Amino acid sequence: MPIYLDHAATSPMRPEVLDAYTQALHVVGNPASIHSQGQNAKRMLEEAREQVAASLGAESVEVVFTSGGTEAVNLGIKGLYWARRAAMPSRRRILVARAEHHATIDSVEWLEKFEDAELTWIPVDEVGRISLAALDAALDQDVALVTLLWANNEVGTIQPIDEVVALAAAYGVPVHVDAVAAYGYLPIGFSASGIAALSVSAHKIGGPVGSGALLVSRGAVVEPLLHGGSQQRARSGTQDAAGAVAFGVAASTLPNPAPLRVLRDRLIAGVRDAVPSAILRGDPEHRLPGNAHFTFPGCEGDSLLFLLDMQGFSVSTGSACTAGVAEASHVLMAMGLPEADARGALRITLGPETTEQEVDAFVAALPAAVAQAERAGLSERTPVLGQLGR
Numbered sequence: 001m002p003i004y005l006d007h008a009a010t011s012p013m014r015p016e017v018l019d020a021y022t023q024a025l026h027v028v029g030n031p032a033s034i035h036s037q038g039q040n041a042k043r044m045l046e047e048a049r050e051q052v053a054a055s056l057g058a059e060s061v062e063v064v065f066t067s068g069g070t071e072a073v074n075l076g077i078k079g080l081y082w083a084r085r086a087a088m089p090s091r092r093r094i095l096v097a098r099a100e101h102h103a104t105i106d107s108v109e110w111l112e113k114f115e116d117a118e119l120t121w122i123p124v125d126e127v128g129r130i131s132l133a134a135l136d137a138a139l140d141q142d143v144a145l146v147t148l149l150w151a152n153n154e155v156g157t158i159q160p161i162d163e164v165v166a167l168a169a170a171y172g173v174p175v176h177v178d179a180v181a182a183y184g185y186l187p188i189g190f191s192a193s194g195i196a197a198l199s200v201s202a203h204k205i206g207g208p209v210g211s212g213a214l215l216v217s218r219g220a221v222v223e224p225l226l227h228g229g230s231q232q233r234a235r236s237g238t239q240d241a242a243g244a245v246a247f248g249v250a251a252s253t254l255p256n257p258a259p260l261r262v263l264r265d266r267l268i269a270g271v272r273d274a275v276p277s278a279i280l281r282g283d284p285e286h287r288l289p290g291n292a293h294f295t296f297p298g299c300e301g302d303s304l305l306f307l308l309d310m311q312g313f314s315v316s317t318g319s320a321c322t323a324g325v326a327e328a329s330h331v332l333m334a335m336g337l338p339e340a341d342a343r344g345a346l347r348i349t350l351g352p353e354t355t356e357q358e359v360d361a362f363v364a365a366l367p368a369a370v371a372q373a374e375r376a377g378l379s380e381r382t383p384v385l386g387q388l389g390r
Contacts, residue, residue, distance in 0.1 A: 002312045003358045007204075007290060007351035008153060008181060009316055013246075014206040014352075016253060021208055021246035031239050032231055045241045048248030055251035056200065057189030058215050064232050065244055068212040069180040069201030071225075073103040075214050076176040076197035077147050079222030079234060081111055084144040084174070086223070093118045095138050095173075097130045097148035097159070098334035104147055104178055105330075117144070127283040128157035128335050135164065139171045145196070146175045150182035154331040154347055155282030156291030158186065165194040174220055180204055180212075185257045185288050196220040202243070206352070207250035211243040255352040260289040263350055263359055267292050270363035275370050281332065281345070290350035295332070299344040299373040307369040308346075313362050316347040 004012070013021070024044060029037035031045045046060065053060040066072045077094075084091050094117050096108050111117035120138045123131050130148060139146075146168045151158045161177060168175050174196030179188060184205035190198055197220055202211035216222050216234055228236030271278050271294060278294045296304060301317035308315055317329075332342035348362065 002314055003361060004314045005348045005350065005354065005358070005362060006314045006316050007354075008288075008347065008349035010203045010209065011206045011351050012353070013203075013208060014250065014253070017206055017208070017246050017250045020249040021242060024242035024245040027241065029241075031241050032229065041241045045239055045244050048241075048244035051248035051252040052200075052213055052244075053215075055254060056183070056198070056215060057187075057193075058191050059218070061233070062190065062215050062217060064214045064216055064235050065239055065247075066212045066214055066235065067210055068203070069178070069199055070103045070212075072199035072201070072212045072214040073101070073176075073178055073180075074107050075222065075225050075234065076178075076199050076216075077104065077107045077145070078111060078115075078225060080145045080174055080176055080197055080220070081115065081117060082223035083221040085115075087221070088144075091142055091144040092116055093120055093140075093143045095120050095122055095135065095143055095146045097122045098124045099128050099152060099154075099331040100147070100149055101153055101178060101180070104149075108147065122148075124334055126336050127281075128152050128155050128331065129283060129286075130159055130164065132160065132163055132167065136167050139167060139173060141171065143168075143171060143173045146173055148175075148177060150177050150179040150188070150198075151186060151288050152282065152331060153181040154329060154345075155293045155335070156181075156287035157283040158182070158286045158288065161193070161195070169194060181288065184254050185260070185290060190215050191217070197222060202247040202250055205250050205254060207247045208243050211240065211247045213247070257289045260350050260352075260354075263354060263356065264290055264292055266356065267348060267350070267359045267363065270359065271366060274363050274367050278370075281335070288349075290354075292348045292350075294346055294348075295337070295341055296344045296346070296370055296373070297341065299370060300376070301343055301345045303373040303376050304344075304346055304369055307372055308362075308365065311365050311369070313365060315362075316349070317345055 029041035031042040049063045050060045053063045122135050176197045178199050180201045183200040198215040203209040222234040224234050226236045281293045305317050328339040328342035
């Protein structure tokens with residue numbers, strides 16, 4: 001039986017979520033219809049919105065359901081930018097933390113290319129933590145918004161969100177936060193945070209793929225990406241009631257992440273003992289409870305992934321893959337690693353179902369895989385069987 005250690009890419013749908021999802025799929029009715037069946041679907045939808053809001057310390061009116069994290073990030077960044085430019089045309093600069101997810105990188109670069117945005121990249125340190133001094137120095141009256149991850153999806157480093165929001169607030173600048181990796185693992189109190197917009201995804205917390213949300217604070221204005229029936233604030237389109245129901249159940253039954261910290265520390269200690277050359281990346285203390293990210297000198301991460309997959313372990317590399325060509329992790333290079341070192345990475349992410357026995361089995365299998373990958377050498381390219389999902 002394969003051992004799944006890639007929960008950051010997607011986490012298996014829990015039984016209670018799947019049961020609620022399949023039952024909701026039988027319900028007929030468009031939530032926008034005024035007949036009784038439509039209103040029944042609307043009731044289900046709004047109850048789910050309340051559940052998602054409660055899990056994030058938000059009001060239900062602040063929850064805009066989307067098709068997932070990528071749409072939520074695009075809506076948050078582009079929508080805030082367009083609204084700000086319409087109100088204050090001189091505000092065209094976007095401050096972006098280095099080491100962001102590609103949903104953010106591609107969104108801001110699109111705005112730069114097509115919408116006259118000017119990008120200022122804020123550096124991160126050797127553990128992936130944003131430079132508050134550089135952010136403070138970059139803030140000015142021409143800034144449209146700040147965008148950053150709550151926690152890095154690759155190396156697990158948790159960002160100082162409160163400090164970022166406070167710095168931006170001094171200039172009246174809204175902050176968009178990609179909390180896809182943090183959701184379910186860190187406490188999030190959206191309404192009290194001062195964040196203008198926050199993106200999350202259901203399938204990272206045991207919900208369905210294809211469901212996500214952008215939280216938009218009461219005081220924020222977001223220009224829609226999609227226009228039509230205005231079914232939601234900032235988003236048109238017939239709403240997926242069944243997907244929302246499953247999302248709501250996943251949000252309202254989040255497992256306690258505390259045991260994951262113990263299991264993660266067991267994994268980190270085990271890898272260090274088994275492979276002394278392995279280097280832990282990311283903040284050693286302020287990191288996601290289920291995240292362990294290592295680089296292995298002299299190895300290709302894709303080779304390690306392939307070898308471990310053959311032994312029944314599902315993990316991710318620290319690299320992205322474009323058109324089938326492996327590339328070194330932009331996150332690790334933003335943290336100062338040379339390209340060669342950034343290639344030899346593995347991300348192991350744990351979930352609520354992960355056991356000590358599975359962690360120990362992975363640690364036991366790792367040395368042989370590392371030794372074989374070292375023999376293969378850095379010049380050899382192993383076909384990529386897995387790609388970093390988030």
